[in-house]
Amino acid sequence: MSKKIIKNELPENYEELKKAANRTSSWRARYDAVEELGKYNASQVIDILNSRLANDPVYKVQEEAYRILLEFGENVEVPERKKFEVIKGANKVFLRVKKSLPADHTFEQFLDKLKRMRNDVYDAYEGEKGLDWLKNEWANINTKSNNK
Structure with missing residues (x-):
C-alpha cells in the first residue's frame, strides 16, 4: 500500500472544493471535498478542515477532517458525536x-x-x-x- 502524497500547495480547483466542503445540502459532497483537500497541506485547507471538524452536522465528515488534520500534525481533539439533535429544531x-x-x-x-x-x-x-x-x-x- 503506497503512502498518500501530501502537497504543500493549494489544489487547482481549490475554490470548487471550498464550496463543496461547505455545501449544506450534501454531506457526501462535503466528505468528498474534505477527503480531496486532505491531499494539500496549506493554511487555507487547514482552516476549512477545522471548520468541518467543529461544525459539520454529520459525524463522518467531522471524523475525516479530524483524521486528516492529525496527519498534517495539527493539535486537534476527537470530535464528539451528537447524542440528540443533529440540527437544532x-x-x-x-x-x-x-x-x-x-x-x-x-x-x-x-x-x-x-x-x-x-x-x-x-x-x-x-x-x-x-x-x-x-x-x-x-x-x-x-x-x-x-x-x-
Whole structure:
C-alpha cells in the first residue's frame, strides 16, 4: 500500500472544493471535498478542515477532517458525536412536514416533502442517523400527533 502524497500547495480547483466542503445540502459532497483537500497541506485547507471538524452536522465528515488534520500534525481533539439533535429544531421541522401531508401519507411522501422543504435537515439526518432512524422518527411523530 503506497503512502498518500501530501502537497504543500493549494489544489487547482481549490475554490470548487471550498464550496463543496461547505455545501449544506450534501454531506457526501462535503466528505468528498474534505477527503480531496486532505491531499494539500496549506493554511487555507487547514482552516476549512477545522471548520468541518467543529461544525459539520454529520459525524463522518467531522471524523475525516479530524483524521486528516492529525496527519498534517495539527493539535486537534476527537470530535464528539451528537447524542440528540443533529440540527437544532429538526423535530419541529419533522412535525411541520408531517402535518402538511394527508393523514394517510407514506414515509416516502414524507421524505420527498422533507427534501423539498429542508434538504439540509434531510441530508444531515440521512448521513448521521440513516433512513431507518428517520422512518422510526416519522412513525413516532405519527403517534405523537394522534395523541394530541
